[in-house]
Amino acid sequence: MDFTLRIWRQKDSVSRGELVEYKIHDVSEDSSFLEMLDILSENLVEDGKVPMAFDYDCREGICGMCSLTINGIPHGPENGTTACQLHMRHFNDGQTITIEPWRAKPFPVVKDLIVDRSPLDKIIQSGGFITSRAGSATDANTHLINKGTADYAMDAAACIGCGACVAACPNASAMLFTSAKVAHMNSLPQGKPEKHRRALAMVSTMDDEGFGGCTNIGECEAACPKNISLDVIAHLNRDYSIAQVKSFFKPYV
Amino acid sequence: MKLNAKIPEGPLTQKWTSHKFNMKLVNPSNRRKYNVIVVGSGLAGGAAAASLAEQGYNVSCFCYQDSPRRAHSIAAQGGINASKNYQNDGDSVYRLFYDTVKGGDYRAREANVYRLAELSSDIIDQCVANGVPFAREYGGLLANRSFGGAQVSRTFYARGQTGQQLLLGTYSALSRQIGLGKVTMYNRHEMLDLVKVDNHAKGIIVRNMVTGKVTSHAADCVVIATGGYGNVFFLSTNAQGCNVTAAFRAHKQGAGFANPCYTQIHPTCIPVHGDKQSKLTLMSESLRNDGRIWVPKFAEDAAKVRDGMLDPNALSDDKRDYFLERKYPSFGNLAPRDISSRAAKEACDEGRGVASTGLGVFLDFRDAIQRDGKKAIEERYGNLFDMYQCITGDNPYVTPMMIFPAVHYTMGGLWVDYNLESTIPGMFVGGEANFSDHGANRLGASALMQGLSDGYFILPYTVGNYLGEQGVQAAGKITNEHPAFAEAENRVRARIDKLLSINGNESPRSFHKRLGNIIWEYCGMARSEEGLTTAIAKIKELRKDFWSNLRVVGESGNINPELERAGRVADFIEFGELMCRDALMREESCGGHFRIEHQTEEGEALRDDENFTFTGVWEHLGDNVEPRLHKEELIYENVKLATRSYK
Numbered sequence: 013m014d015f016t017l018r019i020w021r022q023k024d025s026v027s028r029g030e031l032v033e034y035k036i037h038d039v040s041e042d043s044s045f046l047e048m049l050d051i052l053s054e055n056l057v058e059d060g061k062v063p064m065a066f067d068y069d070c071r072e073g074i075c076g077m078c079s080l081t082i083n084g085i086p087h088g089p090e091n092g093t094t095a096c097q098l099h100m101r102h103f104n105d106g107q108t109i110t111i112e113p114w115r116a117k118p119f120p121v122v123k124d125l126i127v128d129r130s131p132l133d134k135i136i137q138s139g140g141f142i143t144s145r146a147g148s149a150t151d152a153n154t155h156l157i158n159k160g161t162a163d164y165a166m167d168a169a170a171c172i173g174c175g176a177c178v179a180a181c182p183n184a185s186a187m188l189f190t191s192a193k194v195a196h197m198n199s200l201p202q203g204k205p206e207k208h209r210r211a212l213a214m215v216s217t218m219d220d221e222g223f224g225g226c227t228n229i230g231e232c233e234a235a236c237p238k239n240i241s242l243d244v245i246a247h248l249n250r251d252y253s254i255a256q257v258k259s260f261f262k263p264y265v
Numbered sequence: 266m267k268l269n270a271k272i273p274e275g276p277l278t279q280k281w282t283s284h285k286f287n288m289k290l291v292n293p294s295n296r297r298k299y300n301v302i303v304v305g306s307g308l309a310g311g312a313a314a315a316s317l318a319e320q321g322y323n324v325s326c327f328c329y330q331d332s333p334r335r336a337h338s339i340a341a342q343g344g345i346n347a348s349k350n351y352q353n354d355g356d357s358v359y360r361l362f363y364d365t366v367k368g369g370d371y372r373a374r375e376a377n378v379y380r381l382a383e384l385s386s387d388i389i390d391q392c393v394a395n396g397v398p399f400a401r402e403y404g405g406l407l408a409n410r411s412f413g414g415a416q417v418s419r420t421f422y423a424r425g426q427t428g429q430q431l432l433l434g435t436y437s438a439l440s441r442q443i444g445l446g447k448v449t450m451y452n453r454h455e456m457l458d459l460v461k462v463d464n465h466a467k468g469i470i471v472r473n474m475v476t477g478k479v480t481s482h483a484a485d486c487v488v489i490a491t492g493g494y495g496n497v498f499f500l501s502t503n504a505q506g507c508n509v510t511a512a513f514r515a516h517k518q519g520a521g522f523a524n525p526c527y528t529q530i531h532p533t534c535i536p537v538h539g540d541k542q543s544k545l546t547l548m549s550e551s552l553r554n555d556g557r558i559w560v561p562k563f564a565e566d567a568a569k570v571r572d573g574m575l576d577p578n579a580l581s582d583d584k585r586d587y588f589l590e591r592k593y594p595s596f597g598n599l600a601p602r603d604i605s606s607r608a609a610k611e612a613c614d615e616g617r618g619v620a621s622t623g624l625g626v627f628l629d630f631r632d633a634i635q636r637d638g639k640k641a642i643e644e645r646y647g648n649l650f651d652m653y654q655c656i657t658g659d660n661p662y663v664t665p666m667m668i669f670p671a672v673h674y675t676m677g678g679l680w681v682d683y684n685l686e687s688t689i690p691g692m693f694v695g696g697e698a699n700f701s702d703h704g705a706n707r708l709g710a711s712a713l714m715q716g717l718s719d720g721y722f723i724l725p726y727t728v729g730n731y732l733g734e735q736g737v738q739a740a741g742k743i744t745n746e747h748p749a750f751a752e753a754e755n756r757v758r759a760r761i762d763k764l765l766s767i768n769g770n771e772s773p774r775s776f777h778k779r780l781g782n783i784i785w786e787y788c789g790m791a792r793s794e795e796g797l798t799t800a801i802a803k804i805k806e807l808r809k810d811f812w813s814n815l816r817v818v819g820e821s822g823n824i825n826p827e828l829e830r831a832g833r834v835a836d837f838i839e840f841g842e843l844m845c846r847d848a849l850m851r852e853e854s855c856g857g858h859f860r861i862e863h864q865t866e867e868g869e870a871l872r873d874d875e876n877f878t879f880t881g882v883w884e885h886l887g888d889n890v891e892p893r894l895h896k897e898e899l900i901y902e903n904v905k906l907a908t909r910s911y912k
């Protein structure tokens with residue numbers, strides 16, 4: 013297969029970027045999208061040119077490192093698929109493909125297709141954990157957790173932290189990301205003691221880090237490679253409201 | 266270099282308990298005076314960093330990804346073992362210990378393995394407390410499955426994403442400590458050298474992968490938890506960035522490297538599709554519970570299948586060879602990884618392989634679907650089937666799945682004693698980066714267990730013991746002003762400049778591929794004296810070529826993936842030679858190491874316990890000097906050495 017690629021090139025965070033056009037030939041339809049970019053990189057190196065920088069690691073859709081906006085859609089056109097799991101057989105021979113980094117104010121471009129997603133880590137650092145010192149745990153079967161609850165927590169915990177939800181949201185909101193973690197932990201008995209504190213802290217960090225508010229557009233859900241459902245947002249909203257009321261009466265929730 | 270395993274006295278079952286009592290403690294109010302460096306944020310590094318910080322030490326943690334949550338532990342699918350015996354099916358600490366020693370083909374250290382089995386229960390408790398959403402039964406209890414051929418159900422799992430959920434557990438504990446200011450996290454930093462002061466590990470040199478800046482970090486001790494070196498094969502199931510650099514640089518500074526030739530080839534990966542491929546994808550081993558593995562009985566039929574002239578479904582059973590069921594009737598399709606992989610290779614060597622390259626065997630669910638119905642199979646493996654279809658474009662409900670062995674795990678690693686301390690005092694090694702617990706072959710679901718036991722429950726004690734021994738007056742005394750740091754920084758900078766200045770014609774990726782081909786061909790599933798000798802010569806040649814014909818575009822003061830790869834490939838090349846040397850030295854077959862000269866008449870691995878019941882530990886003596894072999898004799902006081910049989 014042959015493609016025309018328009019790729020965002022930007023020297024560093026302060027330089028201006030632009031789309032640069034490249035041609036690529038004889039790509040196998042069994043190649044993954046990133047393998048296609050590898051081939052292009054090798055071609056560029058052969059010509060003594062510096063290839064585009066892009067993030068990846070596991071290449072199996074789980075580490076959340078890859079982060080390409082493909083033809084305007086984070087992770088490209090296939091539903092529930094990360095860029096690294098996307099295969100060229102889903103494109104047409106001769107097609108023009110535009111490749112850009114995540115576009116969101118809280119994620120500044122570092123170079124070419126690489127952005128800085130550290131604000132997502134900050135949200136977790138502020139409350140996305142269950143405090144449990146190594147050595148202090150009780151037997152694992154002490155809390156019985158009904159299967160439905162465990163499955164619900166697992167669905168939410170499947171988030172890979174790639175940030176596609178933020179990139180897809182016109183407000184650059186991190187609501188789906190934050191809610192997924194809150195829903196995972198707040199639904200489990202182990203997570204209950206810190207439930208309200210968690211919701212308050214994480215939402216407040218989300219605001220501080222410059223993410224926009226959620227206006228229920230739903231683009232995040234559509235872009236999520238792990239199909240995390242909007243239901244988790246309702247979960248956070250519920251816990252957050254209760255936490256706010258509680259904190260009004262008691263300084264520590 | 267002296268090897269002293271420091272195995273505590275006393276009966277096996279009491280060693281860890283008495284050792285914990287005998288170790289030095291550091292007064293809680295003094296702990297904040299000590300600095301600890303942890304390199305790696307996977308299960309081993311993440312758990313160690315979080316736990317040491319909880320205890321009160323100042324921790325700096327490093328990883329090469331943009332977030333600690335992306336370490337390659339995230340990719341583990343199948344599960345994690347623990348001897349909880351929740352299923353009441355006869356499991357016990359002793360059985361898990363015994364299975365691990367046997368599975369490792371009697372090449373692991375008894376005391377370490379026993380401790381691992383002993384701690385396995387605590388790990389599950391800790392993970393659940395952390396919020397890991399393990400699979401549950403309807404009654405709310407934790408669910409288990411049998412995995413990797415074990416005869417008890419001791420594997421805990423979170424769908425097909427166990428590694429992800431465990432890692433997110435350690436990541437959240439680590440994040441909490443980062444938020445509290447007890448851990449300083451350095452993302453996108455690559456360790457490029459180890460710094461020793463008076464022969465003790467006292468710091469590391471890292472390159473900031475965004476700015477290119479090379480900096481020194483000093484501490485009272487260093488923990489290396491940088492994962493495995495499977496990418497020496499170029500194609501593997503590891504993440505793209507997995508490397509041997511941190512471990513190998515430490516090796517060059519004096520840390521012994523143990524059993525580098527022990528690598529695990531996993532039988533169920535998606536076959537290679539072409540020469541532009543960058544990685545191999547694992548299909549969970551659980552598929553072997555219901556899928557039947559076969560190739561056409563006759564090479565002519567296989568050729569027709571490869572060319573697409575014959576639909577495999579049209580082959581009747583008498584024209585199929587279910588080779589695992591035939592050779593190992595009692596374990597059948599669940600034979601251990603090393604054995605299954607080798608059997609698949611043999612079938613392909615006989616010209617009976619499928620897939621366009623001839624390097625593939627079928628994993629067929631036809632009979633299972635007939636027996637249990639499509640719905641049941643879909644429930645069990647739906648997500649795996651979808652993943653297979655997404656990658657290959659084939660529908661495994663209709664066309665039999667194709668699989669082929671691929672490199673997956675490395676049992677070899679930096680040598681450590683019972684305290685997980687390397688031959689460099691003050692340098693500890695955890696997780697896949699050390700050699701410790703799996704002998705010559707690792708059992709499924711045991712790597713996650715080992716990473717977490719190292720990180721949560723062993724290093725927090727043994728690191729404290731070392732710091733206690735150094736005394737509080739030594740705490741925080743060495744800073745990066747010490748001349749040893751400037752010297753090491755210069756070494757690192759000179760090497761980066763060298764890589765950038767060769768200006769040849771061949772890319773780092775191309776060299777990596779060439780290396781991978783050599784290693785796969787000669788140091789893969791079947792090894793021989795002749796092949797290994799050839800490989801060593803070829804690698805030497807490749808190394809020369811690398812340092813004269815490499816081309817690294819771009820500059821060092823910026824994100825430069827080409828430069829990063831070049832540095833890693835340079836280490837892989839030298840390491841690859843060491844691996845082949847180790848394989849050549851080990852004149853026996855054991856676990857994942859199969860020397861064709863040493864097999865039974867039926868083609869099974871033949872150990873030589875009289876001469877090779879030892880861990881081979883290599884000491885680096887200088888570039889272009891042959892390394893020296895040291896031996897740690899393995900003493901079996903509890904388990905009787907026997908021939909592994911899965912017939």
Ligand SMILES: Cc1cc2nc3c(=O)[nH]c(=O)nc-3n(C[C@H](O)[C@H](O)[C@H](O)COP(=O)(O)OP(=O)(O)OC[C@H]3O[C@@H](n4cnc5c(N)ncnc54)[C@H](O)[C@@H]3O)c2cc1C
Nearest residue numbers: 305306307308309329338343344456492696697710712713
């Ligand atoms: C596809 C796959 C499936 C698996 N499934 C299972 C399973 O089901 N059960 C099981 O028990 N095991 C499984 N394993 C094995 C298991 O996942 C690993 O052995 C284990 O997770 C390794 O953990 P670790 O902490 O040692 O290393 P990793 O998780 O690899 O972490 C390494 C860390 O070191 C950092 N690092 C590396 N090099 C450097 C450097 N030079 N400088 C700075 N930082 C560096 C990385 O950034 C990372 O943070 C699987 C492995 C693979 C590849």
Ligand code: FES
Nearest residue numbers: 069071076078096
């Ligand atoms: S590279 Fe890991 S999710 Fe895409």
